[in-house]
Amino acid sequence: MKYAAPVTVEEASELLAATPGARVFAGATDILPQARAGRELPDVLVDLKRIPRLSALANGDGWTIGAAAPAARVAHDPAFRSQYPGLAEGLALIGSDQIQSRATLGGNLCNASPAADTGPPMVVNEARAVVASVDGERTIPVSELAVGPGRTSLRDGEFVVEFLLERPGPRRADAYLRFTPRTEMDIAVVGAAARIEFDPAGVCSGASVVLGAVAPTTVRVEGVDELLAGSSFEDDVLERVVALCRDACRPIDDKRGTKEYRTHVAGVLAVRAIKIAAARAGGEG
Numbered sequence: 001m002k003y004a005a006p007v008t009v010e011e012a013s014e015l016l017a018a019t020p021g022a023r024v025f026a027g028a029t030d031i032l033p034q035a036r037a038g039r040e041l042p043d044v045l046v047d048l049k050r051i052p053r054l055s056a057l058a059n060g061d062g063w064t065i066g067a068a069a070p071a072a073r074v075a076h077d078p079a080f081r082s083q084y085p086g087l088a089e090g091l092a093l094i095g096s097d098q099i100q101s102r103a104t105l106g107g108n109l110c111n112a113s114p115a116a117d118t119g120p121p122m123v124v125n126e127a128r129a130v131v132a133s134v135d136g137e138r139t140i141p142v143s144e145l146a147v148g149p150g151r152t153s154l155r156d157g158e159f160v161v162e163f164l165l166e167r168p169g170p171r172r173a174d175a176y177l178r179f180t181p182r183t184e185m186d187i188a189v190v191g192a193a194a195r196i197e198f199d200p201a202g203v204c205s206g207a208s209v210v211l212g213a214v215a216p217t218t219v220r221v222e223g224v225d226e227l228l229a230g231s232s233f234e235d236d237v238l239e240r241v242v243a244l245c246r247d248a249c250r251p252i253d254d255k256r257g258t259k260e261y262r263t264h265v266a267g268v269l270a271v272r273a274i275k276i277a278a279a280r281a282g283g284e285g
Contacts, residue, residue: 001041001042001043001044001045002043002044002045003044003045003047004022004044004045004046004047005046005047005049005050006046006047006048006050006051007050007051007052008051009051009053009054009132009161012024012046012048012051012132012159013132013133013134013157013159014134015044015046016046016133016134016156016157016158016159017133017134017157019043019044020156020157021042021043021044022042022043022044022045022046023041023042023044023045023046024045024046024047024048024159025045025046025047025048025107026047026048026049026054026067026068026104026106026107027049027068027070027071027099027102027103027104027107028047028102029095029099029102029103029107030107030111031045046159048067048068048106048159049068051068053066053161053162054066054067054068054069054106054161054162055068055069055070056069056162057069057073057074057077057080059079059080061166061167062164062165062166062167063080063083063084063163063164063165063167064162064163064164065105065162065163065165066106066161066162067104067105067106067107067110067129067159067160067161067162067163068104068106068107069104069105070100070101070102070103070104071091071092071094071100071103071104071105071108072092072097072100072101074088074091074105075088075089075091075092075100076088076092083167083168084121084125084165084168084174085173085174085175085280086121086124086125086173086174086175086176086193086194086195086273086277087118087121087122087125087165087174087176089121089175089176089177090117090118090120090121090122090176090191090193091105091117091118093117093178094108094117094118105118105122105163106160106163109122109129109142109145109146109160110145110152110154110160111150112145112146112147112148112149112150112151112152112217113149113150113187114146114149114212114213114214114215114216114217114218115187115188115189115191115212115213116146116212117176117178117188117191117212119142119146119191119210119212119217119218120176120191120192120193120210120211120212120218121174121176121193121210122142122163123141123142123143123193123210123218123220124174124193124194124195124208124209124210124220125165125168125174125193125195126141126143126166127141127142127163127164127165128140128141128142128163128164128165129141129142129145129160129162129163129164130160130161130162130163130164131154131158131159131160131161132158132159132160132161133155133157133158133159134157137161139164140153142163143218143220145160146217146218147217148216148217149216169197171197171198171199171200171202171281171282172195172196172197172198172206172281173195173196173277173278173280173281173282174193174194174195174196174277174280175193175194175273175274175276175277175280176191176192176193176194176273177191177192177193177269177272177273177276178190178191178192178212178213178269179191179265179269180256181256187213187256188212188213189213189256189257189261189262189265190211190212190213190214190257190262190265190266190269191211191212191213191269192209192210192211192212192245192266192269192270192272192273193209193210193211193212193273194207194208194209194270194273194274194276194277195207195208195277196228196274196277196278196280196281197281198278198281198282202282203230204228204229204230204231204232204233204278205229205230206225206229207224207225207227207228207229207274208220208221208224208225209221209224209241209245209270209273209274211245211248211249211266211270213251213262214248214249214250214251214262214263214266215248215249215250215251216250219248219249219250221241221244221245221248221270222244222248223244224241224244227240227241227244228241228274233274233275233278238271238274241267241270241271241274242267242268242270242271243267245266245267245270246263246264246266246267248266249262249263249266251263
């Protein structure tokens with residue numbers, strides 16, 4: 001096996017184009033355990049950590065997060081946490097403190113695990129991914145990145161360079177919750193992200209809920225915006241949100257939870273996340 005460490009996006013793109021089957025990595029927090037477990041590795045591994053653009057974290061008109069930026073750096077940036085507390089919560093749940101110093105947002109999303117803790121908060125905030133190859137760059141919604149467990153929409157020779165997030169409005173906030181059998185270093189049985197926005201009068205003007213670990217990919221719960229817009233989060237409205245969330249679930253049975261259990265928990269977590277996001281957004285409801 002060969003190891004390559006390019007220092008520019010162009011160099012990495014050329015390496016991947018010249019070596020079909022080469023694989024990129026950033027933190028190596030997944031690929032090293034896979035190697036120890038006996039999984040076959042590619043002939044060439046391309047390390048993206050040395051490309052400055054991929055390790056950057058910039059706050060301008062919106063946020064630009066390098067795909068290889070350490071999760072700990074992004075999750076604990078004070079300005080980022082103040083604008084995207086839910087996404088920061090998801091990033092802070094990736095493994096232990098030591099793992100977070102190497103793990104990356106790009107790796108967590110491109111592994112395409114249905115239970116990835118950054119999937120729901122990235123999708124609920126309508127994040128976009130900048131993807132590069134020798135043919136140039138293109139931008140896609142993060143919701144289109146994973147197409148199934150362990151599978152992405154990336155073409156041969158493509159890799160994610162960075163993620164883009166718009167600056168949130170003054171009365172908009174997010175939240176992310178997950179349920180695990182243990183409190184730390186476990187995989188989500190269910191994850192739920194919510195985004196709530198209020199108008200200047202304190203009335204809900206926008207809402208979104210995205211679930212994780214209940215289907216092959218993240219699931220945006222349709223109809224939540226229509227239910228919550230203009231409401232004061234009355235109990236009967238939230239019960240209808242619960243029903244929508246449970247209808248959206250397509251989970252599996254495994255050792256961490258049954259289909260029925262995941263479906264039940266999804267509705268509970270979604271409502272809790274909505275309430276947290278609403279409190280953060282400062283609405284009057």
